[in-house]
Amino acid sequence: MSETDPYRRPTYPLLIVVSGPSGAGKDTLLARLKAMSLPFHFVVTANTRPQRPGEIEGRDYHFVSRSEFVAMIERDELLEYAVVYGDYKGIPKQQVREALASGKDVIMRLDVQGAMTIRRLVPEAVLIFLIAGDESELADRLRARRTETPDSLKTRMDTARKELQYLPEFDYVVVNRTGALDDAVEAVLGIVRAEHSRVHARKVSL
Numbered sequence: 001m002s003e004t005d006p007y008r009r010p011t012y013p014l015l016i017v018v019s020g021p022s023g024a025g026k027d028t029l030l031a032r033l034k035a036m037s038l039p040f041h042f043v044v045t046a047n048t049r050p051q052r053p054g055e056i057e058g059r060d061y062h063f064v065s066r067s068e069f070v071a072m073i074e075r076d077e078l079l080e081y082a083v084v085y086g087d088y089k090g091i092p093k094q095q096v097r098e099a100l101a102s103g104k105d106v107i108m109r110l111d112v113q114g115a116m117t118i119r120r121l122v123p124e125a126v127l128i129f130l131i132a133g134d135e136s137e138l139a140d141r142l143r144a145r146r147t148e149t150p151d152s153l154k155t156r157m158d159t160a161r162k163e164l165q166y167l168p169e170f171d172y173v174v175v176n177r178t179g180a181l182d183d184a185v186e187a188v189l190g191i192v193r194a195e196h197s198r199v200h201a202r203k204v205s206l
Contacts, residue, residue: 019115020130021160041099043108049087133177
């Protein structure tokens with residue numbers, strides 16, 4: 001097949017990273033996408049933090065102990081991992097490889113630190129930076145969780161300001177305003193459609 005023939009142009013599955021500050025709505029956005037039964041593979045991240053109310057093992061995260069996570073690192077089973085607010089998070093490498101091999105677009109949710117690792121390891125990945133409508137919205141969402149102390153809220157807000165400095169390293173920015181989740185979802189789907197229409201298709205290699 002030739003890239004100069006629009007009817008026989010090669011296409012490849014995308015590796016899509018949705019990232020952004022804590023409270024930007026990454027989990028909510030992905031939950032809405034999952035509910036739409038789209039032909040995507042949603043990567044399930046391994047995580048050592050405590051399970052939150054409403055979270056389901058194997059759907060939201062793989063909740064593992066620190067010793068289990070360290071063993072995964074030693075066996076080189078993770079595409080990337082990081083320590084975030086004192087807990088380990090990582091992406092199982094084999095899960096991503098198998099999903100891409102099936103031809104499905106792969107979507108993973110990562111903190112900004114993890115997204116930068118993927119930018120370095122997988123240059124052809126599509127990086128989307130998700131942000132709240134403004135800083136006030138972000139703080140309100142974090143307070144609404146009722147899991148943050150005043151000190152931890154301040155830490156997360158300070159971290160969010162630092163993470164915004166990495167915006168130029170991303171391919172796209174999507175604003176997830178309070179009450180306008182559908183607009184953010186449509187923006188992400190528009191990015192996916194546009195990427196599949198590229199003349200020079202991205203080809204992910206792991």
